[in-house]
Amino acid sequence: MEAAQQGDRRALDALLRRHHGRVHAVCRRIAGNDADAQDATQEALLAIVRGLPRYDGRAAFGTWAYRVATNACLDELRRRGRRPVPVEEIVDRGGNDRPDDRLADRLLIDAAMAELPEEYRACVALRDLCDLDYAQIADALGIPPGTVRSRIARGRAALAQQLAGNPGATGGRPTS
């Protein structure tokens, strides 16, 4: 980390690669479609690099990076004025997925998340993808912890409703 902050290119490269997957996952969840997620991921990485000199180590780097990425992603989507892409388009864009990616699950998640504003999706992503606690999410997004709590609940509830309507859609659904 320190080496990356001091300009070690290899260290910075390694740092970005280490967190790229999670950053993209967050952006994908917030954006709701592959194309915007890819662009938002790029903006998020740029934001991380630009903000790196200001990273003071008080929070774990991952936590800090996901916060920066989330806000960069939200900014990018706001700038574009994009809204979630209809599910039909998502199906059409499915060619980029790996074979083992469950299209049905992805559609369920996208459909559920599409019911929510991007800021709500950010809460869900930071909680369930990045494992941040409510206080960390609140700090990252500049909102009260109570708001985080309600937004996460709403996101999960939306997906739970989708699952209830598609009980066989996912094979990974816990039983207890």
Place this chain on the structure above:
Amino acid sequence: MTMAERPDDELASAYLDEEATPDERALVEGDPVLLARVEELRAAAALLARSPAPLPASIVDAQVAAALASATVDAAAPTGRSELAAVVPLRRRASNTASWFAAVAAVAVVLIGFASFFGGTDASSQFSSVGGSISTAGGGMAFGGDDSEPEALEGSPTAPEVDVEPSATAVPSPAAEYAGAFDGHALAPMLPDILAVDDDELAAVVSASLEPSGAASLRNAAVADGSTSTSTSTSLAPPTAPPALGRCAPSTAEIHAIAARAMVVLYDIVSVIPVAIIDATVAEQPVQVVLLAAASDAPVIGLLVVDPTGCAAPRAVQLPD
């Protein structure tokens, strides 16, 4: 509250996240209905925790490279020359042929300009004096930059000489998957016509390309052109000085990254693809011309002229619509 949301979802969700207060925990654990709801939300959370399909490695490479380049954009190069790509907007084409033909023409023009840049001679006077052809990398795809720190290029007053031999050092690029989309060898037969083009505006563009890139940012260059496509583009300049990563020659990844950043500013496109890389020798200096498009089968929308061995700033060229 949506149809999906129940009155106690916040409670059940907080319980699931171990964010509930002791009183709330007791409440949930004493209510079978709430416990059942916790399990429903747990299933949803498990699904939400499943990472989306990762991006292809080539895209990851390009994105990381672009991020790295953003840290180097304003870093001082050893020679004092900016690593920032200068943008030369072309507002009109010399002819209304296919977009990639215009791209090739622009390649020639920029090569001439680049030769003049190296040689310090007048662009317009060289405009009609260039002959020969340009060698192309195999399959039109090659990144030849390296990570060494060569000496800065010295000006050479010689007229540009263009190598006719195909590059023997062409190496597969990270974007080799697009190799079939644009055959650089197909450019060669068209070059005589291209090189004979005579257009005052293009000549002016060449002259403009001779200006040291210096502090002029891509944004400024584009804005000066009156392009509205840049109004919402991301500024290249970091808000604060990045760590000093200064080197002389851009690496392969940085060539791609600088090109990508140029396209962000010019076209608001992040995922630009180098569809062809032309290796050429101009004024005894090797150059690479990267043809850029938004997709492998899309028209070429921009160029990047790169000095693969020296410290001359890469030059991005915006092609007209």
